[in-house]
Amino acid sequence: MSSVALKSVxxxxxxxxxxxxxxxxxxxxxxxxFVVGRSGVGKxxxxxxxxxxxxxxxxxxxxxxxxxxxFNRSExxxxxxxxxxxxxxxxxVLDRSVYENVAMPLRITGMSGQDIRHRVGASLRVVGxxxxxxxxxxxxxxxxxxxxxxxxxxxxxxxxxVADEPTGNFDRELALEVLGLFDLFAERDTVVxxxxxxxxxxxxxxxxxELENGTIESLSRKQSSMESAE
Amino acid sequence: MKPQSFxxxxxxxxxxxxxxxxxxxxxxxSFEHLCSHPLITFFVWLLxxxxxxxxxxxxxxxxxxxxxxxxxxTDSGFTVYFYKDLxxxxxxxxxxxLRRNPIVKDVDVITAQEAWEFLMASDFDEELDALxxxxxxxxxxxxxxxxxxxxxxxxxxKWASEQPAVESVEVDTEWMVQLHQIRQIASRLTWxxxxxxxxxxxxVSVAAVRYAMDSRFEELRVISLLGAxxxxxxxxxxxxxxxxxxxxxxxxxxxxxxxxxxxxQPLQGLANRYGGSIQFxxxxxxFSFILIVVGSILGLVGALQVTVVQIRKNRYSxxxx
Numbered sequence: 001m002s003s004v005a006l007k008s009v010x011x012x013x014x015x016x017x018x019x020x021x022x023x024x025x026x027x028x029x030x031x032x033x034f035v036v037g038r039s040g041v042g043k044x045x046x047x048x049x050x051x052x053x054x055x056x057x058x059x060x061x062x063x064x065x066x067x068x069x070x071f072n073r074s075e076x077x078x079x080x081x082x083x084x085x086x087x088x089x090x091x092x093v094l095d096r097s098v099y100e101n102v103a104m105p106l107r108i109t110g111m112s113g114q115d116i117r118h119r120v121g122a123s124l125r126v127v128g129x130x131x132x133x134x135x136x137x138x139x140x141x142x143x144x145x146x147x148x149x150x151x152x153x154x155x156x157x158x159x160x161x162v163a164d165e166p167t168g169n170f171d172r173e174l175a176l177e178v179l180g181l182f183d184l185f186a187e188r189d190t191v192v193x194x195x196x197x198x199x200x201x202x203x204x205x206x207x208x209x210e211l212e213n214g215t216i217e218s219l220s221r222k223q224s225s226m227e228s229a230e
Numbered sequence: 231m232k233p234q235s236f237x238x239x240x241x242x243x244x245x246x247x248x249x250x251x252x253x254x255x256x257x258x259x260s261f262e263h264l265c266s267h268p269l270i271t272f273f274v275w276l277l278x279x280x281x282x283x284x285x286x287x288x289x290x291x292x293x294x295x296x297x298x299x300x301x302x303x304t305d306s307g308f309t310v311y312f313y314k315d316l317x318x319x320x321x322x323x324x325x326x327x328l329r330r331n332p333i334v335k336d337v338d339v340i341t342a343q344e345a346w347e348f349l350m351a352s353d354f355d356e357e358l359d360a361l362x363x364x365x366x367x368x369x370x371x372x373x374x375x376x377x378x379x380x381x382x383x384x385x386x387x388k389w390a391s392e393q394p395a396v397e398s399v400e401v402d403t404e405w406m407v408q409l410h411q412i413r414q415i416a417s418r419l420t421w422x423x424x425x426x427x428x429x430x431x432x433x434v435s436v437a438a439v440r441y442a443m444d445s446r447f448e449e450l451r452v453i454s455l456l457g458a459x460x461x462x463x464x465x466x467x468x469x470x471x472x473x474x475x476x477x478x479x480x481x482x483x484x485x486x487x488x489x490x491x492x493x494x495q496p497l498q499g500l501a502n503r504y505g506g507s508i509q510f511x512x513x514x515x516x517f518s519f520i521l522i523v524v525g526s527i528l529g530l531v532g533a534l535q536v537t538v539v540q541i542r543k544n545r546y547s548x549x550x551x
Binding site for chain 2 (some may be wrong): 016019051052053063064065066068078079080081082083085087091093094095096101104108110113131153159206220
């Protein structure tokens, strides 16, 4: 059982702007954790805090009951080796081949060339992009690019996967296909946190968290309490 | 039992390649990057090479001016003219007493007859035929040693002029002072120009490396997003920068060598006019090595500047909502 827990997390920006006041939430494995909210509410920042890319101004982030906000620089770099990130706009390097893009996280960890080839091949197969291995991202559609981005996020078998609007460029069918892929990871003890502003995507989701006015609330709990009140 | 301090047990992913292999691979990738963009690489090499060859060339010029001035200053001294029809023995006596002075390197005796023959060999032979007798006196050409300063030469010339057999003394130090002053001006000018070009070459190198790496800033942003350490982010860029600088250094060496080859002939002609003993400093292995090392360091500085600034920018842009 893996989990990520936010304890009284606050985030301030220069100029005194307080984005998060007091975030308290727990994201578990076995199912995708969706974070919803309107544009600009801080979904990306929240994912960056969870991924260790941005330190919170206040509060703590616990991963498997370990306080990762207290990590020093080298511990944080080690932590990031276990985290997969899918960004909003795929963030591929356009003059590098699909293979090279997917191999990047493995190169960062200093993996050997043979292991890299094996892992990249497997990842591209999972997202159905094996044939595009030698192509440049400029030759791909936006949907295909996002699939490559997902392959890159899962290539190092992350224990924590954060995805920022991963299906923004997909039609509903492809979006559900990708979410199915994330579900597979979640079932394999990976904590998956997906930020989206598409309410349709989460209409049947098990775990949904709403980010609003600097606070986060579990919609599932809110719905269940509304249902019990009725 | 030690409490767990990391969220996950090590599953082997932290086993790393040796640092040497990681660096070697990074260097290979950087080299491949340069090869895959030959035009940009050539342009950057040329830019850094030209910028670097200017201060290097000026330094060589400055050094060679010093060599020439020092070599020519050894020929300074004065000429002693005796009264007409003075017996040769008295001339020799004066020459010998001058030779005993420690600042005197050489005393050349020119008899009245030798001076007359020298004059007869010139283009004025028709005018000279009209003269009844040799109007020229005997003379001594006194050459001071290299270390002698002007004051010492003037003092010795004054002593020579006071000798009863001596009619006049002509001191040759004036042109030496002028040469020395010209040398000082040229030396300072070349230092100023070298320093200015030296500063310029740093900016040119940074700009050239920045231009060459512009297309890779997105890569830097993505790598930072994937959680790479600053050092591993910088590494391929730093290697690229060093390769650009190294190539620039090689180009600069070629430019200076070619320039020296072009001016070698007239320079040697000038040297021959002054006895042919001047050895000009040309490009040698050490100078080429220094030029290439300086080029590589400049490339390194350029790449570091570019990556540090870009990593800082990425950090701020990652903080967007």
